[in-house]
Amino acid sequence: MSSRSLRVFVAGHRGMVGSAIVRALQAEGDVECVTRPHAGLDLCDQQAVRDFFARERVDQVYVAAARVGGIHANQSFPAEFLYQNLMIAANVIHQARAAGVARLLFLGSSCIYPKFASQPIAEGALMTGALEPTNAPYALAKIAGVMLCDSYNRQYGTDFRCLMPTNLYGPGDNYHPTHSHVIPALLRRFHEARQDGAERVAIWGSGQPRREFLHVDDLARACLLTMRAPVSAYRDCTGPDGTHLNVGSGDDISIRDLAGMIAAVVGCRAAIDFDASMPDGTPRKLLDSGAIRRLGWQARIGLEAGLRSTYAEAVRSAALASCPAEAAPDAACGAAGHAAAPHANV
Numbered sequence: 001m002s003s004r005s006l007r008v009f010v011a012g013h014r015g016m017v018g019s020a021i022v023r024a025l026q027a028e029g030d031v032e033c034v035t036r037p038h039a040g041l042d043l044c045d046q047q048a049v050r051d052f053f054a055r056e057r058v059d060q061v062y063v064a065a066a067r068v069g070g071i072h073a074n075q076s077f078p079a080e081f082l083y084q085n086l087m088i089a090a091n092v093i094h095q096a097r098a099a100g101v102a103r104l105l106f107l108g109s110s111c112i113y114p115k116f117a118s119q120p121i122a123e124g125a126l127m128t129g130a131l132e133p134t135n136a137p138y139a140l141a142k143i144a145g146v147m148l149c150d151s152y153n154r155q156y157g158t159d160f161r162c163l164m165p166t167n168l169y170g171p172g173d174n175y176h177p178t179h180s181h182v183i184p185a186l187l188r189r190f191h192e193a194r195q196d197g198a199e200r201v202a203i204w205g206s207g208q209p210r211r212e213f214l215h216v217d218d219l220a221r222a223c224l225l226t227m228r229a230p231v232s233a234y235r236d237c238t239g240p241d242g243t244h245l246n247v248g249s250g251d252d253i254s255i256r257d258l259a260g261m262i263a264a265v266v267g268c269r270a271a272i273d274f275d276a277s278m279p280d281g282t283p284r285k286l287l288d289s290g291a292i293r294r295l296g297w298q299a300r301i302g303l304e305a306g307l308r309s310t311y312a313e314a315v316r317s318a319a320l321a322s323c324p325a326e327a328a329p330d331a332a333c334g335a336a337g338h339a340a341a342p343h344a345n346v
Contacts, residue, residue, distance in 0.1 A: 009034040009058040011043060011092055012065030016172040017107060017165075020220040021062050028224070034058055044087040046095075053099035061096050061104040062223060063089070063145070068109075071134050071204070071281055073179040078137040085141030093148045097158050104160040105227050106149050108142040108244065110212075110285050111135050112164060120288040123164070123238070123246055132282045150243045161226055161234060162244035163219075166287050170216035170306065171313045175320055183213065186259055187311055190268040191320050201263075201270045204278040207256030212286045214249045215301035215310075222247045222297045229295055237291040248287035249299040265307045 008025060012018035013035040025031050034056055042048050043065050067077075067084040074081055089106065096104050113121045114129030126146070131139045149160035169183040180188065186203070193201045226234065226245065237245060253261075259272050314320050 006031045006059045007034055007057065008032065008060045008062065009056065010062045010064060011088070012063070014038075015064060015066075015068075016170060016174070016216050017168065017219065018062070018064035019172045020170065020216040021064055021223055024217070024220040024224050043091055044084055046087075046091050049091040049095045050098070053095040053101070057099070059102050060227060061092065061101055062227070063092050063104065063106045065092075066107075066142075068138070068181075069179045070181045070185065071279060074135040074138055076179075081135075082137035082141050085138060086144055089141065089145035089148055093145065093152065093160065096160075097152050097156055102159065103227060104149070104158070105223055106145050106160065106162045107223070108146055108162060108164045109139070110164055110166045110246070110248070110287055111139045111282075112143050112146070113285075115282050119284055120248075120286045121246070122288040123242055123244055123291065126243070134279060134281055146243050159231060163222060163226055163292075164244050164246050164287070165219050165222075166212040166214050166246075166248035166285065168214055168216050168219060170310050171317075172216070173310065173314070173319070175314065182211065182255065182258070183262070183307070183310070184314075186262045187266065187307075187314060188320055190263045190266040190270070191311075191315075193270045194266055194268040198270050200273055201259075201268070202273045202275060203255075203259055204275055205255060205280040206276040207259065207272075207274040208254060209280045209282065210252040210254050210284045210286065211258070212248045212250075212252040213258075213303055213306075214247065214299060215306040218249070218299045218301050219247055221300075222292060225295060225297050226292070233295060237295050242291075245292045245295070246287040246289045247292055247297075248289040249303070250289060251303070252284065252286045253303065261304060262307060262311075265304070265311050 008031045010018050010021050010033060013022050014037060022033055025033050041052055065088050067081050093104065093106065111132060113125050115132040116129060117125040146162050149162050152158045153160055173184040174180050175184045175188045189201055256274065263272065
């Protein structure tokens with residue numbers, strides 16, 4: 001290992017996003033990845049995080065750790081979603097600054113924007129309206145992380161950057177029966193229906209909401225590009241008062257059409273029943289990602305191709321094998337994606 005190699009801490013390396021970032025960094029071959037499992041470093045423990053940064057002397061940090069999930073998980077554990085994400089952001093960002101970390105990237109979510117934001121959603125829409133109630137605790141914690149980075153930059157002159165990705169999917173996703181996001185939920189639902197020979201599949205909501213999806217490997221490329229951009233180039237994209245950059249594919253799809261696409265990928269011929277009595281969430285979420293495209297990034301993996309490779313990986317890794325229907329409130333810490341399998345909302 002060259003003495004000039006950067007030591008890069010990826011928080012949440014076992015989750016879908018963190019593992020994709022680690023793969024991308026290792027493919028570059030010019031960094032030393034520093035990782036810790038939850039059992040070895042509880043990011044909600046301030047003293048443990050302080051000791052870690054004092055001991056490890058890392059140069060850069062990617063904050064990909066989070067408590068995440070779909071509508072059901074957010075509604076079931078709002079306190080944990082708010083508390084744990086606040087603690088992760090506050091502890092990691094503060095201790096990174098205290099330890100003199102040169103550069104940090106905080107990853108948020110498109111749910112930080114108002115429920116009825118104009119489409120496509122520009123970065124300036126942040127805090128201009130009410131949040132979607134079903135995931136407001138999570139969104140507030142992510143907004144706090146963005147504001148922490150901005151505040152430390154202004155007060156201490158740090159170089160802490162933020163990306164707000166759209167809905168993500170890909171290898172390493174979480175297929176929990178009751179706490180996964182929409183794509184893994186539907187992949188599991190149709191996979192089980194095909195195995196069982198079911199004639200019908202029930203899905204939460206009307207199927208009308210539209211969502212944008214991005215393969216996690218495309219996000220990882222955006223993360224590395226953002227972290228390696230000169231300060232002037234990053235600031236040119238955010239603008240003088242900007243706090244973050246959006247990262248999205250630029251295309252959206254209705255949940256109804258997404259369900260049909262996933263059924264075809266899985267090879268499930270069951271009829272699809274949408275339960276309009278269940279919540280839909282935000283009507284539409286499509287990000288304006290023009291700023292990061294000016295930095296030189298664009299999505300490469302199309303949705304159908306990404307779904308096919310994701311499903312193949314899930315089958316190969318046995319990620320769709322049976323698991324308990326319920327999990328403890330802290331089971332999602334540092335992982336990547338948790339909503340009931342019948343739920344088709346994000």
